[in-house]
Amino acid sequence: MIKLSVLDQSTVVSGRAPAAAIAETLALARHCEALGYARYWLAEHHNSQSQAGTAPEILIAAIAATTARIRVGSAGVMLPHYSALKVAEQFRVLEAIAPGRIDLGVGRAPGSDGRTAFALNPLAETAAEHFPAQVRDLLAWVRGEPLIENHPFRSVAAQPAGPGAPEVWVLGSSNYGAEVAAYFGLPFCFAHFITDGRGTAEALAIYRDLYRPSARHPAPHPALGIWAFAAETAEAAEYGFASRALWRLGRDRGVFAPLPTPEEALAYPYSDAERAHIAAIKARAIYGTRDDTALRIRALAESHAVDEIVILSTIAEPAARRLSYTLLAEAFIA
Template sequence: MSWSLSILDKSPIAEGASAHDALRFSVRLAQRAEALGYRRYWIAEHHGAPGLASSAPEIVVSHLLAHTSKIRVGSGGVMLQHYSPFKVAESFRVLASLAPGRVDLGVGKAPGGLPLTTRALQWFHDKQKKPDFAHQLAELDAFLKWGVAEDHPLAGAIALPVPPEAPQRILLGGSPESARLAAQHDWQFCYAGHFNGDEANIGRSLDAYRDATGRTPLLALYAFAAASREEARKHVGALRIFKLQLSTGQSVNLPSPEAAAEFARQTGVSEYRLDELHPHVLAGTADEIRAELDALHARFGIEEFVIDTPVTDYALRLASIERLAGAEIAARV
C-alpha cells in the first residue's frame, strides 16, 4: 500500500435538512466508509455554526462507535482551549474502554467558533490559572498516561477508567511549531492542509515532525470526486477562507467576510485586516485525484490522507467517498 484514506466530517446540515438529518447521515457515511476500507472517521468540533451539527464530537464519536465495528473513530479535533484536560482524558478513556483499539483523540488549538461562543464555553474559567495551549497539551498527555508530576497542583488526580488500549493521540496543526509540539509529547501529527495549503509551509512542518520522530505525519485536505472534472468543480464552486488579522495580533480563519466582521465586533476590535485565501481543493475524477495524491505521496512521503469533502449535499458526499475508495483500492495494488 502506498497510502491510505481517512475522512474528516463536520456533519454539515444540507439545504432543507435538520441537525438530526445531518447526524443520521454521518452514521450512514461512517458505515459506508468502513465497508469501503477507509482507515479513520473523524468528527470536527465547531461552535455557533448554524450549518454544522458537530458541536460535541465526543458524543457523536460514541454514537458512531456503536454503529460501526472496525473503522477507527475519533475527534478531528477537540478544541482543547475550552476544556479541562482531565475531563478530556476521562471522556476518551471511557470511549477507548467501550471500543478498545478503535478510538482517536485528535486535539486542536483553534477556538472553533466566534468570541461569544468561546466566552460561553470558558465562562467559569479562572483566567489567572488557565494555561496556554502547550501546557494544556502537556497536562492532557499526562492524564492520558497516568497523572501529572508530583510538583503539579493536581498531582494525585487520576483520569479513569484505564482502557485496554489507550486512544491514539493526534495533534492537528498547520505550522512547524505545532509539529514540534506533537513530537515533544510523542503524539501523531496531522497537518491541516485544508486550511493552509502553502506547500513551503507543509514541507517545513512535515520535516520538523519527521526530523524529530522519524515518523510521517498525516495530511488533511479538501477533495471531491465526481464523474468529470467539470462536474466536480461546479459542485465545489469558488471555495474561500478569510484570514482575519486583528490589531491585537490574533489571527483566525473564517468562512466569510461577514463572519470576520462579526468576530472582530465580538472581540471589541475595530481595526483589522482581511486576507482572502483560496484553499487548494482536489476536485475532479477519482483517477485525477489519485494522481494528485500519488504526487503528494512522492513529494512528502505522506502515507495517510484525511479527506474533508467541501460540499453539503448528502448524495454527492456519499458518491465522492465511494469514487475515492476505488482510487484507494487501485493505489494499493
C-alpha cells in the same frame, strides 16, 4: 502505500435542518467503514451556521457503537476550552466502548469566534497559553500514567482504567502544533485544507526535525488533512464543486453560512471580481474525476513524504459525497 481516512465536519446544507447533518455523518461513517477507510474523524465547531458538529466525543460514541473495524476519533477536541481531566475521562470511556479503535486528536484553535470561546471557557484569554501543559497532563491521564512530580492533581486518576488507551494526535495549521507534536513524540496532522497548502512544507519539516521519539511512536508520523472531491465525470465534479466554491468565497470574507446547493451556487450573480476569486479557489482545489483526483492526491502525498491522507468532502448532496468516497476508495484501497 497511501492510507486514506475521513474528516467529517457535519456540514449544514442550505434548506436542510442542522440535525440532518448529524444523521448524514452517522450514515457516512458506516459507508466509509465498508469501503475500508482507516479512520473516521469528527471536527469540533461552535456557534456556526456552517457546521453542526459541536460535540465530537458524542458522535464518536455513536459511530463506535455502530461500527466494528474503523478507528473513530476527534479532529479535534479544542483543548483550551476544557479541563484536560474531563477530556481524558471522556476518551477513557470511549476506549472502553471500542477498545483499540479510538483516536484523540487535540488542537489549540478555538473552532469558533472569540465571544463563543469565552462562553465555553471564561478564562479563554489565556487558556491557549497552557496548551502544552494540558497536552502533558492529558497524556498521563488518558494513558493511566502518573502526572509529573509535585503536580497538585497527581493523586487524581481518569476512569475507567484499562489496559488500552486512545491514540493521541496533535492537529494544527501552523508551526506551533508541529512543535508541540514533535516535543511529545505524537502523530501530527497538518490542516492543509485550511491553509490551502501554505506553510505545509515548513510545518512538516519542523515536525520531523524536532521530533523526540516516544515509546508509542519511535518515529514521526505526519499526515495531511485535505479537501477533495471525486465524481464520475468532470462535469459532475464541476457541478458538485460549485457549492464549495461559493461557500469558500463567503468564508474568505468572514461569512460562515450553510453550504449552498449546487443550484444556488450556479444561480448566484457573481461579479467579475468574485469570478476571479472563484477561479483562484478552483485552481487550488483537488477535485475532478476519480483518476484525476487520485493523481493529485498521490502527488501531494509524495511531495510532502506522507503516507496518510485525511479527506474532507463538503458536498451538498449526500449521494454525491458517498460516491466521492467510494471512487477514491477504488483508487487507493480496493
